[in-house]
Amino acid sequence: MSDLSKTIRELGWKPGPRFSAPRETPGVLKAQWGKLRGYDPDIVFAGGAGTSRADRSLLHGALCCERAYPNHKYPFGIGWDPALLQELAERGYDLRTLKFSIRKLVVRGG
Secondary structure, eight states, rough: HHHHHHHHHHTTTTSSSSOOOOOTTTTTTEEEEETTTTSSSSSEEEEOOTTOHHHHHHHHHHHHOOOOEOOOOOOGGGGEEEEHHHHHHHTTTTGOOOOOEEEOOOOOOO
């Protein structure tokens, strides 16, 4: 179970409707609340043909990883903010309603 799922349960949200993984669409990168078979509901990432694993990793890092910022009060001059999704959950947003998608730009040669 991820930290986000724990936070959601700690805040008293109860399971909503059944969720599934986002469908892969060619050239589209997606992130949404979903459930993979055998796992608890959580943020699920998908990318169709034309997207790479690195693209999904970039999106995961932007949404789910702690953010570093310069701060000379901490060792090595770096402080850490919570992940974007963690901070949104703590501010009272329902992550089960999260849907993000972006289509890859198609460049036509000419």
